[in-house]
Amino acid sequence: MTATDGSPAVGPPRGAAAPSTDPDRSPLSGPLPVARRRRVVPARARIMAWMLLLMAVVSLTVTVVTRNLLMQRVDAQVSAALQQEVQELQEVAESGVDRATQQPFRDVYELLYNHLQRQFPDDDEVLVGWIGPVETGEALRQNRAEPFPLADRPDVLMPILGSADTSGSAPTDAGEMRWVKAPVVHSANPGDSGAFVVGYLVDRDRAEVSETIQTLVLVSVLGLLFAGVAAWVVAGQILAPVRLVRQAAAEIGEHDLTQRIPVNGNDDIAALAEQFNAMLDRLEQAFAAQRQFVDDASHELRTPITIVRGHLELMGDDPADRAAVVRLCTDELDRMNRIVADLLVLAKAERPDFVRVEPVEVAELTSDIYAKVRAIADRRWLVEAIGEGVAHVDPQRVTQAMVQLAQNAVQHTGDGDDVLIGSSMLDGRVAFWVTDRGPGVPPGDQSKIFDRFSRGATGGASAHRSGAGLGLAIVRAIAEAHGGGVRLVSVPGQGASFGIDLPADRGGNR
Template sequence: MPKLFSRSSTPRRPGRVSARVRILGWLLLLTVLTLLFVGVLVRTILLENVDTDTNAALTQETEEFGEFARTGIDPATGRKFDNVAELFEVYLSRQVPDEDEILLGVDNARSEFPFYKAEARPPYAVQDDAGLLAGVNASASSWGNTGTPAGEMRWAKVPVTSTNGSSGHLLIGYFTQPARDEVASIMTTAAWAALLALLLIAGVGWVVAGQILAPVRTVRKAAAEISAHDLTQRIPVQRRDDIGELAETFNSMLDRLDDAFATQRQFLDDAGHELRTPITIVQGHLDVMGDDPADRDETLRLVTDELARMTRMVDDLLLLAKARRPDFVRPGPVALADLTSDIYRKVEQLGNRSWSVDSTSTDIVRVDAQRVTQALVQLAHNAVRHTRDGDRIELGSAVDDHVVTFWVADTGSGVSPADAEKIWERFSRGSGYTGEGAGLGLAIVKAIAEAHGGRAILMDKQGAGSTFGIELPR
């Protein structure tokens, strides 16, 4: 018999990427894309915050100085400032600029030293860069950006005029590059952390993917080792997830295959064993057949009878082999009373007996009417073989909430306790049976009942007849 599976039937193609590697690859790709997206989003938000905070600081500083200039009173003396130089000096002496901030007061009347600064060590000494200041001072705008060796400086100018007519403006500058460098430092740290997380995810993902796919590898190895001669291996199911269901499904498939091969082997064994005798009889009679016409006619009659018996036996064996197939029975809605009546009309011609219908029901049940008829006809044949002319044989059917029951009762000699179990097996005959049957009739009845999900039953009263039947799920 050819092997169902073999190692060579599922060769591993060169260069094929395993499911474990593919799962890990997709996981890492998704993680990298997610980290990149989050990194870009966070960087953008942080840089926008730098711009927002710088603009807010400039606005706050301009409002504070504008309010101070409008008041025009020295908080220490309570008198008004005489000129903008004095105003700048007092205001700047009271300020504590931020780390990246500069404050410069420009007095238009003092060209020789026009600037007052409040930040002792700014990122860049703007007050010493005459060209940069000239460009900012000459700008007609109150806000702007300008480049410096220390990076971009965002600035704002607030004009002011004193009571004596002197004028000038306060220059407020913020260097944004330090804040941007801090964002870059944060993103660098986050990138290293993301790399470490990626390595950790890769390691954990490799281990977890291996554990998840372990039953799949077991299934593959089992499939490669199983043959038609050894279907006993099963995969231990220790999980309650999709992989566990896969293992259970594979085990169920092996159960069905094992059952199919067992049925096949049993069919071959039964056929080989039971057909050997009629073949021997046929061959023996043909070997000794003479030229006498009467002898030839008798031999042909015996041979034809044996061949007919062999045909019936093969048909019964084939039926039993098909009984394991899922499509052996095809249940459908059936009126129980009509089905019982039809079976009665078919079996009452089997022998000269007192036939009757014991009871039935008007319910609608779901069974395979043809298979049920086949089983009841077999039971009726069996009852005829074990009764005499004029004996009573009753058919009946009943139904309750869960079970549909069909039966055939006779008034024959009954079944001995020793035969009650074995008579349902193939080629088994009761101890008192002397007929010519192959002993497959009750086995067929049992197979039909079990194919419905039910069972065959025997209610025997030895010496007072027997009742054979089947119980099927409603």
């Protein structure tokens, strides 16, 4: 195919799909991968599975070790029984005397025959005597019911007699037979010889061991089943508070922080529930404080914005009117700037580096504070007391708090009124305070005057009406960041004393 301009047309290869013309589909786009939900294995099932696995491993180990020990005991008992029979024959042969007649044995036949008839072997033992050469001799047997007729089974007996070994194992119709062989020679006639063969059928003893192991396996399986049920029940009881924690966490939202977990017992799970409830208490308080803070802050910032907008909308062409509006707007913008600055300080108070403690001479810090507050307003500034010693505090934050307290005192006093500042060191704590002779704080306001946006009663102080109610909140934040607190002593009509009380020998609690 050729394009209209004579150039070869470029297109997809024959048989290939044409590119998509959908404007909403990228050439590189494809089917979105489906997120696979992660399978969650309940902790209860995992505890039960691990417990059963552990018990199964222990049971298997015990079973295998027990079986090996029992089999070793069977082999040891068989070997001991065989060696005992051979040893008894050897003792009789060495003595060479018939115990019944006290006469010497005349030949090997008499020795083996008398010995065989006087022996009382185990139920699984077989005793056989052999007289003469292996090829042409004859067998002697006991007069009893034998577990295996070894003397009548040359296919089993002859390989034993012809073997160069003195012990071994041979398969029989009655199972495996362990055997030992001892040559017998007459002391007076070395040419008169024979052999003594002792066989032991070990399968019955091994079968008893197998039955014991089967019983042990059955008991272990039943134990595993019982342990599985017990583990399921116990794990459910132990993890019940954890499930409550998960359910409570799933139901918790910003608008519902009232869920609590019942605490039962005094174990780790109960401690977890207590800590979770304490966390919920802190979250509920934090969310409540946040909502109140946002509401108050929005109100405080909305007011100057409304004032500025209203005056700008009503501003006329008169230069004097314009100047008044500009001055008013500037004042409101300055107030907004102060509110924002105070909010930033309070926000920084939540950070761990809000205070940076260092060793400071209390007397020197008090003198510096006095020098700075004197420039705030025309008051009769006095030093009431000066503490002596070294305190570990943040001098800049302490100065900021004291300046704020001094500004608060200025707002409630008039020109020339007394304002006292002081400090003290006592029992490992350092205190700074500002005292004024103003109208004081009513008892109903004293408990909340350090809260954010709380102004309390102004007492006629016109300067106080322009504040946002954040100054004393900043003072409390600085004190609490040091690990201390604020204090207020006031009698209505007789002034007020605001102060901070801080630990002197350590840093803040953050």
